[in-house]
Amino acid sequence: MRVDGxxxxxxxxxxxxxxxACGGNQVRELQTAQDTLALTGAExxxxxxxxxxxxxxRNRGILLEDAAANAYVQNLMDELYPEFAGSIRARIAxxxxxxAYALPNGSVYINLGLLARMHNEAQLAMVxxxxxxxxxxxxxxxxxxxxxxxxxAGVALTVLTGIPFSGQLMMASAMSGYSQDFERxxxxxxxxxxxxxxxxxxxxxxxxRIMREEVExxxxxxxxxYSSHPKLSERVDTLSExxxxxxxxxxxxxxxxxxREVGHLRGRLLAQYxxxxxxxxLMLILEDQQRRAAYPEYARFYLGEAYRLRGDEGxxxxxxxxxxxxxxxxxxxxxxxxxxxxxxxxxxxxxQAIEYLQQYLGLNPAARDRKYIQGYLAKxxxxx
Amino acid sequence: MVxxxxxxxxxxxxxxxxxxxxxxxxxERYSVSLPDNWVKRALNDELIVSRDGPxxxxxxxxxASHAKxxxxxxxxxxxxxxxxxxxxxxxxxxxxxxxxGLPSLKIERDEPAQLDGHEGFFLQLAYSTDSGVxxxxxxxxxxxxxxxxxxxxxxxxxxxxxxxxxVFERTSASLKLL
Numbered sequence: 148m149r150v151d152g153x154x155x156x157x158x159x160x161x162x163x164x165x166x167x168a169c170g171g172n173q174v175r176e177l178q179t180a181q182d183t184l185a186l187t188g189a190e191x192x193x194x195x196x197x198x199x200x201x202x203x204x205r206n207r208g209i210l211l212e213d214a215a216a217n218a219y220v221q222n223l224m225d226e227l228y229p230e231f232a233g234s235i236r237a238r239i240a241x242x243x244x245x246x247a248y249a250l251p252n253g254s255v256y257i258n259l260g261l262l263a264r265m266h267n268e269a270q271l272a273m274v275x276x277x278x279x280x281x282x283x284x285x286x287x288x289x290x291x292x293x294x295x296x297x298x299x300a301g302v303a304l305t306v307l308t309g310i311p312f313s314g315q316l317m318m319a320s321a322m323s324g325y326s327q328d329f330e331r332x333x334x335x336x337x338x339x340x341x342x343x344x345x346x347x348x349x350x351x352x353x354x355x356r357i358m359r360e361e362v363e364x365x366x367x368x369x370x371x372x373y374s375s376h377p378k379l380s381e382r383v384d385t386l387s388e389x390x391x392x393x394x395x396x397x398x399x400x401x402x403x404x405x406x407r408e409v410g411h412l413r414g415r416l417l418a419q420y421x422x423x424x425x426x427x428x429l430m431l432i433l434e435d436q437q438r439r440a441a442y443p444e445y446a447r448f449y450l451g452e453a454y455r456l457r458g459d460e461g462x463x464x465x466x467x468x469x470x471x472x473x474x475x476x477x478x479x480x481x482x483x484x485x486x487x488x489x490x491x492x493x494x495x496x497x498x499q500a501i502e503y504l505q506q507y508l509g510l511n512p513a514a515r516d517r518k519y520i521q522g523y524l525a526k527x528x529x530x531x
Numbered sequence: 532m533v534x535x536x537x538x539x540x541x542x543x544x545x546x547x548x549x550x551x552x553x554x555x556x557x558x559e560r561y562s563v564s565l566p567d568n569w570v571k572r573a574l575n576d577e578l579i580v581s582r583d584g585p586x587x588x589x590x591x592x593x594x595a596s597h598a599k600x601x602x603x604x605x606x607x608x609x610x611x612x613x614x615x616x617x618x619x620x621x622x623x624x625x626x627x628x629x630x631x632g633l634p635s636l637k638i639e640r641d642e643p644a645q646l647d648g649h650e651g652f653f654l655q656l657a658y659s660t661d662s663g664v665x666x667x668x669x670x671x672x673x674x675x676x677x678x679x680x681x682x683x684x685x686x687x688x689x690x691x692x693x694x695x696x697x698v699f700e701r702t703s704a705s706l707k708l709l
Contacts, residue, residue: 206663208635241634423632424604424623456606489613518642519615 174289177282180234183253190251193288197252204240204256211239211259219408220257223268224275227340228283235279239412243419243428245361249278251287262409263416264357264432266441268401269341269350271409276337283336286329334382338389347398352386355379364431414443421452429453445477451486466490481511485520497527544573549580557709560594560677564705566698580702588686588695590702600679603627608679614643618652621672621681625656635659646673646680647708657688667692669699675708682706 177183186194204210211217217239224237235253243260255278257271265271281287338351359379420429433439433450451469454462467490473483488503504520504527514520549565556563556571556578563578565571571580576599578592579585600608601624608617618641626632635658644653651673659665665688672681684699686692 202663203661206635206659206661207631208659209631240631242631244631422619422623423626424606424620515638515641516615519613519618522643523613 174285176284177231177234179230180232183234189288190285193251197250197254197287200250201252201254209240209242209256211241213239213412216409216412219404220262220271220275223272224255224279227272227276227344228279231279231283235282237275241419243416243423243425245358247274247278249281249287251282251285253282255279255282259412259416259419263412265405266353267347267350268405269346269348269399270354270357271405272341272344272346272401273337273351273354276340277333278337279340280333280336281329284329284332286333289329330382331385334386335389338386338393342393342398345398347400348390348393349387350400352383352390355382355386359383361428361431365427413441414445417442417446417449421449424456426453426456430457443477445473445480445483447476448473448480448483448486451483455486455490463490479510481507481514484510485514485516488520489523492523492527501527546570546572558592558594560675560709561592561680562707562709563592563682563702566590566702582695582698583691588684588691590682590684590699592680592682592706594678594680596678597674600674608674610674610676612674614650614652614673615641617672617674617679618654621652621654621670622656633658644671646671646682646703647706649673649675649708665689669696671703671706673708677709680706680708 174189175182175187217237220237220239224235225232228235231253235255237255237257239262240256240258242258244258245261245264247255247257247261249255255275257274257278261274262271265274334351338348341351342348362379417429417433429449430453433442433446433453439446439450447469451466451473454466454469467487470483470486470490473480474487477483484503484507488500488507491497491500491503501524504524508514508517508520508524547570549569549571550567554565554567556565558578565580566582569580569582571578573579576593576595579589580591581587581589597608597610600606601620604620604623604627606620606623608620622636622638626636637657638654639657640653640655642653644651651671654668654670654672656668656670657665658668666685667688668683668685670681670683672679674680682699682703684696684703686695
């Protein structure tokens, strides 16, 4: 399979972005969008390289095709940083990883896997505020000193983000202290912006609490950020303390608009986790009843699938219970019937299997796996 | 690509021309008849064959024990696994090989198929490279008592995919699971 530099080219390009000629020059902080119209030589080079990277990412198909959701994220970014409207382009990437990142040219990407795990607009605003700060303070350009100690190109995306790109966690310890400062600076600027816009500042810490919870649940040995970065717990503590001193501790959550504009993405994320057979994340977010309440009514189908995929002792019964519960919660959700039908087939209960599988095809006549199911039904028919 | 070649260099065999009566390959878990005058190379548990170079077309035969069938998603295959489940695992494994989950991957066809009489799956996929070139991919896969076997073909949709598709179909029809 040929995908060019999925494992090579992108990190190399990013490394160039980070290690480029910025040593010795004073790197300015951008004040408004106007500043991006008169770039210095080094800035122009980083901009050009970042534009090329944008093209690679686009070619790679990372952009989520949901115009309304993308427009919402962009609008929110513009509301947070009106002085940079038109300069910071915020987009949603399809990846299910808990991640967001900024490029030196003002491109900010937030992964579906992070966006759909946020609980409200205040949390999303914190993520966007943080990433935009990397652009405004030109951390990509300033990173050379911090990156001098790096030996592995693959860490590059992490450098920009403070939230590592998938598969790069083990390289995190290569980072030096500068990034720690940058991440703290981005946290502080993001926090200040959400406070100024009247959001509940306690939600800033919640973003990192969600990340910390995932690190613990997925048993990631060296959590997320490099040893020199502010650790997740430290960030939670620091941002909680800042919220305690903030006048907007009881600001808005922006819950209604968030749910209206991007709430539907949670269902998509569940489907993506299932396609990736990522049962650990499905269980992490769906086993807890309170957390599951934010997800679509058919969510327990995905919990059942998670148990089936894990396949530990007792999981078959757990998956059946979850499927049955999903059937009660969302009787028109077709995949639950398929799951129950396949389970009945495996158990030798042919009549029940036929009934469920026929119901599945009845509810979803255009199912992509229709030919498989028809084949199973044909066999069951012959056997019964 | 260069980085990948460097990293893989240590375990890759040499490219060898197929021909002079060497079209038939017999491995531990399969035998297959390769297209004459193409080149072949063994790489770990894969046999790769190409006519003009793997960027332009490649047929890959992969055979693994059940325990090592889907290492990236840490799942095993079984001889009695449903074809639809094998297909889902194959797609998940493919996506997991790439740090960003191969976001351009599109499943165009996913249906039951036979591989040497074993019930399995057929997938038609499409994806694009970093430079925006669209590739097509065809896959047959099945599980036997010995493990999981797949044969795949991928090539740029422009010219090569349609031109060499028939060669792939002949090659996959010659595949025998041992």
